Amino acid sequence: MFKFLIRISSFISKELTEILRQPRLILVLVLGPFLIMFLFGLGYPEQNRVLRTIYVAEDPNSLQGDLKVITEINNPAIVNQGVESSEELALVKLARNQTDLVIVIPENALETVRNNQQAQFVVYHNEVDPFQIGYIQSVARIYVDEVNRGLLQSVTEQGQEDAGTLQTSLESAIAKTQALKQAVPPGDTTTANQVADLENDLTTAHDQLSTFRSLGSSVLVNPFNADTTALSNIIFTPTEFFAPAVIVLLLQHLSITFAALSIVRERRSGIMELFKVAPITAFETLIGKFLSYLLFEMILAGVITALAVWVLKVPMFGRWEDYAAVVAILLFTSLGVGFLISLISDTDTQAVQYSMLLLLASIFFSGFFLDLRLMWEPMRILAWSLPATYGIQMLQNIMLRGASAPPILFQGLALIGIGLFLVNWLLLKRRMEV
Amino acid sequence: MNFTKNKNLTGDVVDAQALTKTFGQEVAVDSLTLKVPRGAIFGFIGPSGCGKTTTIRMLTGVHSPTSGQVSVLGKDPTRFSKADREKIGYLIQNFVLYPNLTVWENLNFAASFYGVSLFRGRRLNKLLEFVELKEDKGKLAGALSGGMQRRLSLAATLVHNPELLFLDEPTAGIDPLLRRKFWDYFKELQSEGHTLFVTTQYVGEAAYCDLVGVMYAGRLLMVETPDNLRKKAFGGEIVRIQTAEVISYENRNNLERLPFVQGKILVMNDQEIEVIVDEASTAMTQLVEACNGEGLTIETIEEILPPFDDVFVRLIEREDDNV
DSSP: OHHHHHHHHHHHHHHHHHHHTOHHHHHHHHHHHHHHHHHHHHHSOSOOOOEEEEEEOSSGGGOOGGGGGGTOOOOTTEEEEEEESOHHHHHHHHHTTSOSEEEEOOTTHHHHHHTTOOOOOEEEOOOOOHHHHHHHHHHHHHHHHHHHHHHHHHHHHHHHHHHHHHHHHHHHHHHHHHHHHHHSOTTOHHHHHHHHHHHHHHHHHHHHHHHHHHSOHHHHHOOOOOOOOOTTOOOOOHHHHHHHHHHHHHHHHHHHHHHHHHHHHHHHHTHHHHHHHSSOOHHHHHHHHHHHHHHHHHHHHHHHHHIIIIISOOOOOSOHHHHHHHHHHHHHHHHHHHHHHHHHOSSHHHHHHHHHHHHHHHHHHSSSSSOGGGSOGGGHHHHTTSHHHHHHHHHHHHHHHOOOOOHHHHHHHHHHHHHHHHHHHHHHHHHHOO | OOOOSOTTOOSEEEEEEEEEEEETTEEEEEEEEEEEETTOEEEEEOOTTSSHHHHHHHHHTSSOOSEEEEEETTBOGGGOOHHHHTTEEEEOSSOOSOTTSBHHHHHHHHHHHTTOOSOOHHHHHHHHHHTTOGGGTTSBGGGSOHHHHHHHHHHHHHTTOOSEEEEESTTTTSOHHHHHHHHHHHHHHHHTTOEEEEEESOGGGGGGOSEEEEEETTEEEEEEOHHHHHHHHHTSEEEEEEESSOOOHHHHHHHHTSTTEEEEEEEEETTEEEEEESOHHHHHHHHHHHHHHTTOOEEEEEEEOOOHHHHHHHHHHHHHHHO
16 A cells, blocks of 8 residues: 555656646746636626617608607617718728628608508628627617617607697587586486587596506607516626636646646657556556646646636635535546547647647537527537536536535536546556556 | 675576567567576677567566567566566666656656655665766756666666666667676676666677577577677687798698687688687697697787677578578
């Protein structure tokens, strides 16, 4: 047992010494992630993209009265750059990136509506990014809704005004009906009843018009509104939201890269031949390597987390012991992936390529910036085979929700880690055996 | 310094019988049979690519033989236990230690993976002293010269005090002075009771060995002492005679008829010949008498020890002729 510990210690000491001999590497490993998060926060402030917009109307002078609402919509996503009469000129500006949107106002819009037809806005953009296109489509939808609402409100206000005149007429009619009621000869109950009914109808119509006029036009047009509130009642900045995912992705990548280069380099150098002859086993080698990297990366994770939480003020609502457990299991499993790469690669270059591919896969499939629920279900198998997917979900839960890690995710990640350890052990054993 | 506890043991530490290793269609080692006695320096000599490293790999358990039997320290190397492995030291042909670690750290690493006790500082220092690297223990291995790296590798091979050392071309690529120093180390290790199995392509190094195995094209041509190797190469020992008079054809014919003279006499010039005899020390007196009988006055007579390079070339030529 004592010799077992000594043999394990050979790798712990060797790997740590080799890493610590590169102070610049350590500095980059600690400051790199911190700087990335800091710059990310700086680069993405809490606001949506504002779209510079040119309106096109064949006759800009016609945009008077009701139509003025089209260009004066109070939408923070749209900045009015003016009205052009030439669609062609507006599109040239769009192509030259002098504007973001061109909205072509339909000709004779009001007449079209009066003719019981929808007037069509044409919205031009020059985007290729599907997410930006989606954003512009949403902005355009909201814009048209607001235009519709604005016009509706204007019509409603006009209706309320007209209703005032109608009410005066009704009051006069009611007064006349009352006079008529007085003039009905006694005994002519039929006429008396008809006049009374008429009076009632007129009064009801008057009251309803009163109600109609008393309501604000905006309430009439938008009777319902929605207010979204998160359970935690906190709105996170992009940096705060992405911080746990960035930490996970960085730790996974560092672990994979370190481990991926570790065994492949030894295989290339020829020292594996010495291990084959020496009394050291594959199990001792693997344990030694796991422990050395785990120790180093736990310290590294601690420093990165401390900088994120205390310098960048990334929220940490959960318990530190949960955080530490998730980071440990994430590192263990990621190291397993790295050692697997190391054992199946023939060269350093191959190992680095595989690690980079895994990083790319993690960015796209781990829920780093695309919600996993948007993913086609069979593809989620790929997502859940990446340690980062588990790590991101668990750290977001702990740091942003103040909850503990879902046990199924923790156990799932641990299971993958143990499975990888066993596979690596068998592969290394095969390589170290005759 | 005393490395081994088994100084007085005898017997063979390596016993290989008809050992063959093939890689696909290529026969790397063909039916090799040899025995290495305990406490000996066994030189394994042959040109590059002749199968020396493959043989060493089979003896250390890195490769399993395709056929044949091998026993090292009484065990099949492919079934070595940890305890068996602790008795073996293996110096790989290339420098395989870590260039980013210092001399001391590399040695410490080797000591750890061999399971050497943590109270080993004195021992490591002694080893560094032995290979003359004590002053350089803080240097990075990558910054050492080729010769220093070889010495560090040797120290790492000795770190667990192995009984049997397999040294694969320990002197390859280093200057003659350092090569000489290495053989001094090996002699010292032998005197302390270690058995050394040393491969080399420097034929001249055969002189330092107790036994020499000559390997060529995957086959072990012979295992002999260095002296016997010379005899086998030339058919006996060589005596060079210089006379005051011209040595005639008749003189040579008469000398060739002597019972202890082997084969034809080699004429160096009119007054100088080389004679191959069974045993130079006894034959020289008889040759002096025979020459006097022929009326020849001997000016000098001496035993010639041809360099092992010539011995090796002669052996290979004979082997090629046989094939």
